[in-house]
Every structure is written in C-alpha cells, then in structure tokens.
Amino acid sequence: MSNLKDTLQTLSIEGLWKNNPALVQLLGLCPLLAVTATFINGLGLGLATLFVLVGANVTVSVVRQWVPNDIRIPVFVMIIAAYVTVIELLMNAFTYNLYLALGIFIPLIVTNCAIIGRAEAYASKQPPHLAAYDGFVMGLGFALVLMLLGGMREIFGAGTLFAGADRLFGDIASDWTIVVFQTDNPFLLAILPPGAFIGMGLIIALKNYIDSVYKSRVESESITKVERARVTAES
Incomplete structure (x- = not known):
C-alpha cells in the first residue's frame, strides 16, 4: 500500500509539474497555441485530450502482452484513433458549436506526441490501474495549461472570462x-x-x-542542516 501511494504521488508530481507535457516536454504545442483564444476552448480540448489519454493508456496496458513488438506503434496509433473518433462523435452530437470552434484540432489529437509517448513509455509497461492514473494526471496537467493560457488570452484580449460556456455546458x-x-x-x-x-x-x-526559487531554498536548508550537524559534532 505504501509503495502504491508513493507511486501515485510520484506520477501526480510528474504529470502536473515536473514532467508536464506542455510546460516541460513541450508536446502538443500546435493545438495548444491554436485553439486557446478562450478559456472554454482550452477546457474543451483539454477534456477531450484527457479522455483520450486515459482510454488509450488503459487499452494499451490491457493488450500489451498480445501486441508484437514490431507493430506496437501502429497498434497504439489505431487505439488512440479509435478513442479520438469516439470523442469527436460525442462532441459533434452534444457540443456542436464547440466542435466547430475546435475544428481540425480534435482529430489531430491522434498525432499528439504526448499521448503516443505515454502509451509507449509508460502504459505499455504497467498494469491498467497505474496506466489509467498516469493518463489522468498527464491529461490533467495538459488541460490546466490549456485553460490557463486560454483564460489569459481571453482576459487580455477581450476583457471577458468563460465566454461561450454554453457551447460546452449548454443553456x-x-x-x-x-x-x-x-x-x-x-x-x-x-x-x-x-x-x-x-x-x-x-x-x-x-x-x-518557481523551480529555481524552490531549488535555492532546498539547497539553503541542506547547507543549514550540515552546518548545524557540524556545530553539534564539534561541541
């Protein structure tokens, strides 16, 4: 139980901060920069990407033992494409105006290197529950950046926030x-x-x-502890 807790904590920190797909790996920049003119656009694409990441990771983890190593990448892409098709049809049916606003960038989720990368680097080597959580935190980290950037651009550009929320949440x-x-x-x-x-x-x-300030603080605390230990030893 302790090992599982530590693993989930590590995955959370990696996905949300240390190894964030958008801020650190710089993956998926094309849709990230193109559709984040508003907060709702960023939220919509972020939720779609999160759904695909979780679904693809779980499926890849389940079928990994039966997929020959030579064709694993094409199989992973087909799995991702299936989930993207599902989310595209759902958005077309229930959030049509948002679907039109996001346009070509919904099907382009298939080519998002963050999704293919997590399927190859993590999901194909881990059990389904860890693969699902990894997909969730990675997708959440990506979605948060989409929302933050979209909110910033909407506020500075138009002076509004949550404009067009009815396109995602209805009347x-x-x-x-x-x-x-x-x-x-x-x-x-x-x-x-x-x-x-x-x-x-x-x-x-x-x-x-923020990382540099945190690193400096940790180093300062480490030096202080060493000095205190030295003084204690000498006394």
Whole structure:
C-alpha cells in the first residue's frame, strides 16, 4: 500500500509539474497555441485530450502482452484513433458549436506526441490501474495549461472570462460570462497566434522561476542542516 501511494504521488508530481507535457516536454504545442483564444476552448480540448489519454493508456496496458513488438506503434496509433473518433462523435452530437470552434484540432489529437509517448513509455509497461492514473494526471496537467493560457488570452484580449460556456455546458451556462473590463477595441495581439506564443513563454518562465526559487531554498536548508550537524559534532 505504501509503495502504491508513493507511486501515485510520484506520477501526480510528474504529470502536473515536473514532467508536464506542455510546460516541460513541450508536446502538443500546435493545438495548444491554436485553439486557446478562450478559456472554454482550452477546457474543451483539454477534456477531450484527457479522455483520450486515459482510454488509450488503459487499452494499451490491457493488450500489451498480445501486441508484437514490431507493430506496437501502429497498434497504439489505431487505439488512440479509435478513442479520438469516439470523442469527436460525442462532441459533434452534444457540443456542436464547440466542435466547430475546435475544428481540425480534435482529430489531430491522434498525432499528439504526448499521448503516443505515454502509451509507449509508460502504459505499455504497467498494469491498467497505474496506466489509467498516469493518463489522468498527464491529461490533467495538459488541460490546466490549456485553460490557463486560454483564460489569459481571453482576459487580455477581450476583457471577458468563460465566454461561450454554453457551447460546452449548454443553456444553463449562457450567463456565466464574466466581464473583467469593458473594451470596444479587443487587444488583437493576445487573441492572435503571436499572443499564444508570448503567453506560453510567460507561463514557462514563471514555472522555471518557481523551480529555481524552490531549488535555492532546498539547497539553503541542506547547507543549514550540515552546518548545524557540524556545530553539534564539534561541541
């Protein structure tokens, strides 16, 4: 039980922070930068990617013993494509307007290196429950970056947040839009692709800064402990 807890904790830290697919591995940048003009777009694509990651990881883990090593990559791609087809049809049926907004980037989930990479590097070597959790935290880490970037671009670009929430949650969310500030001239740099590059760079810089501060603090605490141990030994 203790080993399982430690494993799940390690997977959580890796997926959400240390090995985040978007911030560290820099995978899936094409859809990440292209569709995150709003928070809801980022949330929709993030949930779709998370669903595909979990489903593909579990399926790959279950069938890994029967897949010949020589054809494992094509088989993994077919499994991922099946799940992408399912999520595409579901979005087409229940969230059609969001489906139109995300466009070609839904089927392009098949080519997301983060999904193929986790299937090959982890799911194909682990039992289903660990593969499922790995897919969940990796997908969640990717989705959080999508939402953060989409929220930043929407606020700075249009002065709103949660605009178009009804496209994902239905009519109940028609009045969820938060107006942060009024503007007659949207800040196009934030809405257009260059704004996505700038916003992504700022997020990565912030993560690196937090990591450096944490590392400096840990090193300082280690030096302090060594000095205290030395003083205690000498006395």
